Structure formats: structure tokens, C-alpha cells
Amino acid sequence: MGLLKTFTKTILIALILLITTKGVTFADGGFPVRPGRLLISPSISYFFASSQWDSTGIKKPFANGGKYTSFGGTLYSEYGINRSFAAVASLPFVYNQYTQNTAPRSTNSSGLTDLETGIRYYLANIDFIYYFSLQGTAITPLYSNNASLGYGKEGGELKLAFSGSAPIGDLSCYFNAADGVRQYFGGNNGPIQNRWNATFGLSLDEEFSNQVSATLSGINSWSNDKSFVSALPETNKNFSFIQASLSYGHSFTHEISLFLSGGEFLTGKNTGVGTTVSLAFIYRLDYR
Amino acid sequence: MFALTGLQQVFAQDEKGGDVSTTLTAHSSDGIFGSTASYTFSVRNSSKTVQTGKVSYLVTTEANKKVRADSARVKIGVGGNGSYNFDIPGLKPGFYKINFMVNVTDYDDTTRKAFGIRPDQIQSQFGKPADFESFWLKTKEELAKVKPEYKVTEMPDSAKDNRRVFKVEMKSLDGLVIRGFLTEPVTKNKNKKFAVLLGLPGYQVTLGPMFGTDPDIAIFTINIRGSGYSRDVINVRRESYIVLNLEDKNRYVLRGAIMDCVRAVDFIYSRPELRHDNIIAAGGSLGGFLAVATSSIDKRISFCSAANPILCDIRNLVNEVDWPFIDIRQYISTRPGLTMEKVLENLDYFDGKNFGTGLECKTLVGMGLVDPIAPPNNVYIMYNGVRAQKHLIIFRDLGHEIGKKYSVYEGRWMRDTFALF
Numbered sequence: 156m157g158l159l160k161t162f163t164k165t166i167l168i169a170l171i172l173l174i175t176t177k178g179v180t181f182a183d184g185g186f187p188v189r190p191g192r193l194l195i196s197p198s199i200s201y202f203f204a205s206s207q208w209d210s211t212g213i214k215k216p217f218a219n220g221g222k223y224t225s226f227g228g229t230l231y232s233e234y235g236i237n238r239s240f241a242a243v244a245s246l247p248f249v250y251n252q253y254t255q256n257t258a259p260r261s262t263n264s265s266g267l268t269d270l271e272t273g274i275r276y277y278l279a280n281i282d283f284i285y286y287f288s289l290q291g292t293a294i295t296p297l298y299s300n301n302a303s304l305g306y307g308k309e310g311g312e313l314k315l316a317f318s319g320s321a322p323i324g325d326l327s328c329y330f331n332a333a334d335g336v337r338q339y340f341g342g343n344n345g346p347i348q349n350r351w352n353a354t355f356g357l358s359l360d361e362e363f364s365n366q367v368s369a370t371l372s373g374i375n376s377w378s379n380d381k382s383f384v385s386a387l388p389e390t391n392k393n394f395s396f397i398q399a400s401l402s403y404g405h406s407f408t409h410e411i412s413l414f415l416s417g418g419e420f421l422t423g424k425n426t427g428v429g430t431t432v433s434l435a436f437i438y439r440l441d442y443r
Numbered sequence: 444m445f446a447l448t449g450l451q452q453v454f455a456q457d458e459k460g461g462d463v464s465t466t467l468t469a470h471s472s473d474g475i476f477g478s479t480a481s482y483t484f485s486v487r488n489s490s491k492t493v494q495t496g497k498v499s500y501l502v503t504t505e506a507n508k509k510v511r512a513d514s515a516r517v518k519i520g521v522g523g524n525g526s527y528n529f530d531i532p533g534l535k536p537g538f539y540k541i542n543f544m545v546n547v548t549d550y551d552d553t554t555r556k557a558f559g560i561r562p563d564q565i566q567s568q569f570g571k572p573a574d575f576e577s578f579w580l581k582t583k584e585e586l587a588k589v590k591p592e593y594k595v596t597e598m599p600d601s602a603k604d605n606r607r608v609f610k611v612e613m614k615s616l617d618g619l620v621i622r623g624f625l626t627e628p629v630t631k632n633k634n635k636k637f638a639v640l641l642g643l644p645g646y647q648v649t650l651g652p653m654f655g656t657d658p659d660i661a662i663f664t665i666n667i668r669g670s671g672y673s674r675d676v677i678n679v680r681r682e683s684y685i686v687l688n689l690e691d692k693n694r695y696v697l698r699g700a701i702m703d704c705v706r707a708v709d710f711i712y713s714r715p716e717l718r719h720d721n722i723i724a725a726g727g728s729l730g731g732f733l734a735v736a737t738s739s740i741d742k743r744i745s746f747c748s749a750a751n752p753i754l755c756d757i758r759n760l761v762n763e764v765d766w767p768f769i770d771i772r773q774y775i776s777t778r779p780g781l782t783m784e785k786v787l788e789n790l791d792y793f794d795g796k797n798f799g800t801g802l803e804c805k806t807l808v809g810m811g812l813v814d815p816i817a818p819p820n821n822v823y824i825m826y827n828g829v830r831a832q833k834h835l836i837i838f839r840d841l842g843h844e845i846g847k848k849y850s851v852y853e854g855r856w857m858r859d860t861f862a863l864f
Contacts, residue, residue, distance in 0.1 A: 186864055187862070187864045189862060189863060189864045190862050192864075235862075235864075237862075238862040280859065282852070282855070283852070283855035283856050283858070283859045284855065322851075441632060441634075441635065442634065443634065443636065
């Protein structure tokens with residue numbers, strides 16, 4: 156029975172080693188949220204644009220050497236209510252500035268923008284590798300009559316997300332893909348938008364301490380209002396763009412991670428040619 | 444039936460030495476076929492002489508009863524390659540052994556494989572004792588009368604992987620002391636509760652503390668009576684263990700061993716830091732059997748993972764496997780008045796097939812198609828009886844073992860079940 160003994164030991168040891176392989180750091184994807192887990196992610200971001208794509212997609216600099224800069228701070232949070240539902244919320248604040256070489260040389264605006272609150276539902280999985288989720292989000296403007304902060308309209312979004320992870324040798328990779336349809340209400344011009352993103356990430360070590368990811372994302376927004384308000388996508392109603400970004404993440408502990416991202420708008424219509432940098436801090440706290 | 448396809452001869456290969464080699468390709472990734480088994484058997488002649496002779500196959504039941512056979516004459520030139528496709532139609536649902544033989548001038552070889560035909564239709568012709576459930580209910584009531592008297596001792600010197608280690612002692616059926624080891628991740632979260640992996644031992648395996656870096660799982664390994672660290676009273680030779688008190692189902696060693704596993708669940712329930720609704724019972728071989736048996740009679744277990752579970756459909760095992768029936772026949776021969784039929788009547792109460800029908804938790808089963816100890820027919824019969832949510836992973840070319848695919852699937856399914864996203 157020596158053979159039996161060896162086999163059985165192998166079976167048990169293999170099991171214990173392999174149940175540890177889930178640990179990729181991500182948020183806001185198709186993966187379900189652990190019940191009782193609170194994820195808090197404060198982030199800061201920087202947006203810069205000195206040129207724009209016009210309504211036909213032709214790139215041109217802003218008149219009079221104009222430059223848009225925007226500093227943002229967002230508090231994102233999600234909480235696992237049970238194995239099927241998670242609550243999500245996002246509270247953004249921005250400080251926008253437009254400068255040019257003629258008077259008025261500088262125009263500023265700042266304030267809370269659109270609060271997003273939603274419920275994510277764990278829809279299904281395929282072999283516990285690929286996960287699907289559906290998220291409904293309500294958009295509530297926290298300002299009024301300030302076109303430089305947003306449309307000032309309530310809205311709603313339905314988003315389908317698809318995520319998966321897989322080992323690559325001793326390392327691990329994951330992907331998130333999501334597509335959401337968003338409608339702003341009130342008036343005839345409240346845009347309807349398609350917002351999408353696709354991310355591929357790779358862990359750089361077995362402990363998931365370091366990872367890199369690449370994301371392609373975009374928005375297509377349709378409205379009868381074709382005007383150009385500013386370089387910020389959130390302010391125009393009829394526009395589109397595609398953005399590429401790279402991200403590096405470091406996990407200090409199982410609970411604390413930091414992500415640094417940089418992105419560039421690749422193509423667009425009726426929006427600024429944006430460059431973005433962001434730093435996000437993620438803190439996970441388990442309440443059960 | 445054989446079909447020769449593309450017998451080729453390649454001349455003037457300038458290679459020194461070389462042999463005859465064979466390759467077998469099953470036209471099914473897991474060796475399971477709907478109605479017709481289909482294979483390609485290739486023979487390569489790398490020797491310096493023309494090889495003549497025959498290739499053949501033999502299909503038998505798992506009890507080695509001949510079902511089909513065929514052969515074909517072959518002549519393979521120097522450097523040549525012969526490929527032989529063949530189909531085997533019309534077989535009844537079940538698993539079969541198949542041997543492919545090549546017998547040519549300088550080479551004789553046999554490749555042993557197995558395949559299944561519509562295994563979801565396999566059923567045992569043997570039933571479950573009418574009092575099976577009441578037998579185990581009474582046994583559990585007997586166990587409940589034994590005070591566990593848990594003794595938990597931390598072993599700081601054994602801590603590793605950021606885990607605390609505890610030696611656990613408790614009393615089980617008949618007052619026997621059994622021992623196990625609990626390892627728990629170190630955490631600063633005082634509210635943290637861990638899902639539990641209950642690791643069950645293979646035959647006569649000593650289970651020490653088990654580790655791993657998973658921060659969500661506590662691991663409790665138990666040494667059943669007569670195994671590893673639980674040999675105070677029962678301490679028999681390896682071959683004697685499986686037959687100990689086999690003449691009496693109320694004294695048979697596995698009755699107590701299964702109760703030891705139930706007592707382990709009692710212990711888990713006694714610990715406030717462990718999640719009582721997230722218990723996975725897992726093991727291989729005898730451990731797989733114990734996982735099925737314990738999960739069947741103790742509904743507190745929420746996930747059962749059984750790799751290569753032995754002792755399934757025991758009455759059909761008699762003519763299929765050497766072990767444990769070599770030891771059982773030896774035991775019977777030394778017990779006047781004891782018969783194989785009486786032993787089998789007792790073993791009906793310890794048949795994995797009969798436990799399988801009582802499983803209500805999610806169940807994962809793994810098996811090897813050429814397993815000589817837990818044959819696929821028998822494991823599949825147990826699996827077919829499970830009415831709960833279940834999944835089976837078949838390893839076409841493995842014997843009494845499972846591959847990495849099983850462990851990965853097990854980990855993912857368990858995490859999803861316990862919502863450890």
C-alpha cells in the first residue's frame with residue numbers, strides 16, 4: 156500500500172497549494188464582491204489637453220494657445236451585501252482650469268460633479284473562471300447650472316461586465332471587459348452613451364504584490380446638442396473617444412494596494428485630446 | 444475492426460540504431476464515448492530491419508472478461524510508419540479495459556488503456572440495505588454519547604506560512620482518542636472567521652499539520668483511529684487495518700473511522716473562529732471514501748471533494764481489484780464460519796455507492812480511467828447516485844491519482860461556493 160500512501164499525500168498537498176491561487180487585485184469588474192467586504196478607493200487624477208478633435212475627428216489646437224487642465228479627486232467604494240449583490244458608489248470632485256494667451260487668460264470651476272450609486276448583481280460564471288455581472292447605476296448631479304462640471308441631469312446606466320483570470324506558469328493574468336449604456340434624463344438633449352472598457356492584467360510575482368495592466372476604453376455619446384463645451388468628455392454631449400492607458404499596481408498587504416495609471420486619448424470627435432494620470436489607493440476591509 | 448490507413452515505407456534513412464515504437468491516440472479527450480470507441484494505433488519502425496507480425500487489441504470488462512478482440516498482419520519497412528484506425532461499436536454502457544499489442548520481428552509491446560461508453564447510464568445491480576440510514580443514525584447517536592473532551596494545544600514552534608498551528612485531541616466512538624492538527628492564518632481582524640478544509644487521510648497515511656498561504660482557509664487534518672497519530676488503541680499492521688473486525692458491522696474499524704470524521708466536524712463546530720457553514724471535506728483514495736461517507740451522514744459539511752474514492756459498489760469490486768480483497772480473503776480464511784457473503788453483507792453498510800445517494804452538498808469527484816484500486820465503473824456508479832449538484836473530472840491516462848486540473852477546479856468551485864471572491 157505504499158503507492159496508496161504516496162498518492163494520497165500528493166492529493167492533499169496539491170489541494171492546499173492550489174486553493175491559494177485567487178488573489179488578483181481588481182475592482183469594478185465582472186468579478187463578484189465578497190460578502191461583508193468593504194472596498195474603499197480614494198483616487199486623484201490629472202487631465203490635460205491643449206488640442207481637440209472637432210466634430211469630424213480632425214485634430215486641431217485650441218485657439219489662443221488654450222489649455223485645459225483638470226485635477227480630480229474621487230472616492231469610490233463597493234460593499235458585498237451577499238454573494239449575489241454588491242453596492243457601489245462613486246463621489247467625484249474636480250477643479251477645472253482653462254488658460255489662454257488672451258483675456259480672459261484663465262477660467263476656473265470646481266465642485267462635486269455626478270454622484271454614482273448602484274447595485275451590482277453576480278449574474279453567472281463559466282467553470283468558475285469567467286464571471287459575469289450586471290450593474291445598475293443612478294447618476295445624481297451634485298451641482299446645478301454649471302456646464303463645466305457636467306450636464307446637471309440625473310441619469311441611469313446598465314452595465315454588463317465580464318471578467319476572468321488564469322494562471323500563466325507561476326504567475327497569473329486577468330481581464331475585465333465591460334459595456335454600459337447610460338441615459339441622462341431631462342429635456343431632449345440628455346445624451347445617451349455607450350461606455351466600454353477592456354483591461355488585461357498580469358501579475359509580476361506569485362504573491363500578486365506587483366502587477367501591470369493595459370486598458371482600452373471609450374465613450375460614444377449621442378445628442379442633438381452638438382456643441383463643444385470643454386475638452387472634458389463629461390461636459391460635451393455629442394462626442395466620442397478611445398483612450399489607452401497603462402497601469403502599475405503594488406499590494407503592500409492583502410488589504411492595501413496602490414495603482415498608478417497613465418493614459419492617452421487615441422482618437423475622438425468633439426472632445427479634447429486628453430492625457431491622464433491617476434493614483435488610486437485601495438483599502439479592503441472584511442466585516443465577516 | 445481494424446482499418447489500415449496509409450501504410451508508408453520510407454527508405455534509406457541514415458540513422459544508426461533505433462527501435463520500434465508505438466503511439467496510441469484516443470479520439471476522445473477524456474476516454475468517454477457515446478456509442479463507438481475510436482482509436483488510432485501507430486507503429487514506427489526506426490530499426491534497421493523490416494518488421495513483420497501483427498497488431499491487435501483486446502477489450503475486456505473491468506473484471507477481465509473478454510468482450511472484443513481483433514488483429515491485423517503488418518509489414519513495416521525500415522524507417523516506415525503504420526497507422527491503424529479502429530472503431531469498437533455496440534458496447535453496453537460501462538467502462539472497459541483495452542490493450543493494444545504489437546508483436547513484430549524485433550518488438551513485442553502492450554499498451555494498456557481504458558474507456559467508457561455512456562457512463563451516465565451505469566447503475567449497480569446491488570441495492571442498499573433497508574436499514575442503512577438507521578444504522579448510521581444509531582451510530583451517530585452512539586457517538587453523541589461520548590464527550591469529546593477537546594484538548595487544543597498551540598504549537599508555536601511549528602508555525603509557518605503565517606499560520607498558527609494547534610494540536611487537537613478528542614474522544615470519539617468507543618472512547619478512543621483521535622488526534623489532528625488545525626492551522627489557522629494569522630489575522631489582525633478579530634471578527635475574521637475562516638472557512639475550513641477538513642483534510643481526510645488516505646489508507647494508513649499520517650497527516651501532520653498542513654500549511655499554505657491562503658488567508659481565508661483554516662485546515663484541519665485528522666488522523667482516524669489506527670492511523671498516524673491515533674494509534675493508542677488500534678495499532679495493527681498495514682494489511683490488517685482494512686479487515687479489522689470485518690465480521691461485525693457494529694465493530695468494523697471503518698465504522699469508528701467514519702465517526703472520527705464526524706467528531707472532527709463536531710470540533711469545527713466548537714470553534715467560534717471557524718465558519719460552520721463553510722466546511723469542505725476533502726481527501727483522496729480512502730480519504731475520498733471518507734469524504735463521501737462523512738458528507739453523506741453529516742449534513743453540516745457543505746462541500747465534498749473525493750478524489751479516487753475507494754470501496755464504491757463493493758460487491759462488483761470483488762472480481763475487479765486485488766486490494767483489499769487479497770486481505771479480505773486471507774482474513775476470511777482464518778475465521779471459521781465467516782464467509783465472503785457475510786463480509787459483503789457487512790460491507791454494504793460501508794459502500795461508497797450507498798453513501799453517495801445520501802449526499803446533499805456540492806460534490807466533486809475525480810478519477811483515473813486506469814485506476815486499479817478505485818475502478819472507473821465503481822466510482823461512476825457512486826457518482827451517478829449523487830442527486831446534489833456535482834461534477835466529475837476524468838483523467839484518461841491516470842491510475843490511482845488525479846491531475847492538477849482537479850485541484851484547480853476544486854479550489855475555484857470551493858471559493859465560489861463559500862463566496863470567497
